[in-house]
Amino acid sequence: MNLFPRPVHPERGAGTVLALTLGAVVMALLVGVLLLTQAGVMASKAASAADLAALAAADAARGLTSGEPCAVASDVAARHDATVTSCTMTGGTVADVVTELAHPFDWGVATGRARAGPPPVAASVRRADLWGPSWRPSATHPAA
Secondary structure, eight states: OOSSOOOOOTTTTHHHHHHHHHHHHHHHHHHHHHHHHHHHHHHHHHHHHHHHHHHHHHHHHHTSSOSOHHHHHHHHHHHTTOEEEEEEEETTTEEEEEEEEEOTTSSOEEEEEEEEOOOOGGGOOOHHHHSOTTOOOOSSSOOO
16 A cells, blocks of 8 residues: 555646647747748849849840840849749830749749839939039049
8 A cells, every 4th residue: 555645636748748839839930930031032032133134134225235135134034043024125225124033842933123224314423513513624633
């Protein structure tokens, strides 16, 4: 006979269940954060591909590089694992490019949009404007 019987605890093992549940919740949150981070990286890559493709198309439209602008944009986007879904030239030298970058696990696509072209004429700055209104070319500081 046992003179000191052990008391029965109905909550025995509850700490293990709680620890396993908290571990599962933390793992689920980490997976969610990783998916959001990967979506952000994919969006950044798609935007970079669109920027570079639009710049290349604008350069081709201005004659700085050879080739048809939208074909050049598609080539540049393909080098960054993206596809050009839309390429329009406005005004002859301004390129509007939309790219898509597929997610590695087919969970959707990341889209990037960019516009590139020469600066507007009104935004050009004369050399005298850089030095202020009182600056005038002289023999020691000739205007180039």
